[in-house]
Amino acid sequence: MHKPYNQKFRSILVCISIILSTQALSQNPTNPSHNEFNSPQQHNSKFADSLRVLNQRIDVLEKKISALQETSHTQKLNEAIDIASHTIESQDSLLNGFGTLYTIITILLAIIGVALPILTYFFGIKPSVETVKALTDNLDKRFTEYLRDSRTKQINLALENLTSNNMELRGNAVNYLSLTQYEGFSDDQLFRIFRLLKTPGIDEQTANTLNWILAGKINVISEEYFTTEYPLTKDPILKSSALRYFVNSGFEKYLDIISNAILQSGNIIVEYLMVVSFINAFSKKDMASLLNHRRLNDALSVPNRQEICRRLDASKASYGLDKEIGEFYIMQLNNRRQ
Numbered sequence: 001m002h003k004p005y006n007q008k009f010r011s012i013l014v015c016i017s018i019i020l021s022t023q024a025l026s027q028n029p030t031n032p033s034h035n036e037f038n039s040p041q042q043h044n045s046k047f048a049d050s051l052r053v054l055n056q057r058i059d060v061l062e063k064k065i066s067a068l069q070e071t072s073h074t075q076k077l078n079e080a081i082d083i084a085s086h087t088i089e090s091q092d093s094l095l096n097g098f099g100t101l102y103t104i105i106t107i108l109l110a111i112i113g114v115a116l117p118i119l120t121y122f123f124g125i126k127p128s129v130e131t132v133k134a135l136t137d138n139l140d141k142r143f144t145e146y147l148r149d150s151r152t153k154q155i156n157l158a159l160e161n162l163t164s165n166n167m168e169l170r171g172n173a174v175n176y177l178s179l180t181q182y183e184g185f186s187d188d189q190l191f192r193i194f195r196l197l198k199t200p201g202i203d204e205q206t207a208n209t210l211n212w213i214l215a216g217k218i219n220v221i222s223e224e225y226f227t228t229e230y231p232l233t234k235d236p237i238l239k240s241s242a243l244r245y246f247v248n249s250g251f252e253k254y255l256d257i258i259s260n261a262i263l264q265s266g267n268i269i270v271e272y273l274m275v276v277s278f279i280n281a282f283s284k285k286d287m288a289s290l291l292n293h294r295r296l297n298d299a300l301s302v303p304n305r306q307e308i309c310r311r312l313d314a315s316k317a318s319y320g321l322d323k324e325i326g327e328f329y330i331m332q333l334n335n336r337r338q
Contacts, residue, residue: 151183159192162206163199174209181213190214190221197225204237211241218249227254231261236274243278251279251286259296268304273311280319287319291328298333309334 154176161173185193193210196202214222222245230242246254258275265271279287290296291312297305309331316325325331 148184151180152186152189155180155183155185155189159189159196162196170203170206174206177213178209181209181216185213185217187219187221190217190219194221194225207235208237208241211238212244215241215244216248218245223249227257231257231264239274240278243275244282247279247282247286251283252289255289255293256295258290259293259299262296263299268300269307269311272300272304272308276312276319284320288324288328291330294329297330300330305330305334 158173158176161169162177164170164173190213193213197207197210197214214225226242226245229238233239233242243258246258262268262271262275276287276290279290300308312319312321312331313325316322319325
């Protein structure tokens, strides 16, 4: 890389050495005779020695120059390496900074990705669903209240029309109450029905409808009405309504009332079988309780008990008692006393 420069420098040094040697020879006045008698061989030998010494010096100078050049080149190289190292370190720090920033941004995006649906649900979807549900519940509640209020007004109007002189209004009222007898009636409405049933001269169709309504409602008003009227009435519809109420309210606690009514009736056999038929329509279990009731069946006369047992045996298929008929107390009692 530095050969042209070294050759040029070497040439300059050779020229300088020749000039210096020439000057040294020409400036030796102390021994003219010696100069005069020096032979050409001696002169050439000295000149050759001078050149050799000069070349040695030149070689030394070249080595020093090469060493200086190498030192300078090394310093520059080290400086370049230092600059490159600093640059690399700066770039590495910058890249590390970008990597850290990228990591932070990635974490933030992941957190947002997870949190956004949750926040959307809790602050967007869930409140909307709750609002819709609350609105729906409120609408259902208001609609139910509207229907209840409307039904209450229609029932009250029908009860009023039952006392009307207009037969068409009374007929429509009876039909409406017949269709809505299973709907909820307030205590006030049930009490009005109770008072209407106590009204003298109430027509049979109206009374039957009102009796059936009370039979389906277990409350103090129905309890008072049926426990009082059942032993006294001869109306089969009222008896059927009362027995329906007794079954709904707990049949066994009314067995004494029913037994007294049967034993005090004008035709015990017919009354007994009628009660069995009505109870069988509502509950076979309660019908069995009547047939096994000792107080009632022990109080029957032998002829009445025999006739009742004969008819029960003849109608056992209609009662669904093909297998059980002989297991009831009244049948066993009749068989023992025959």
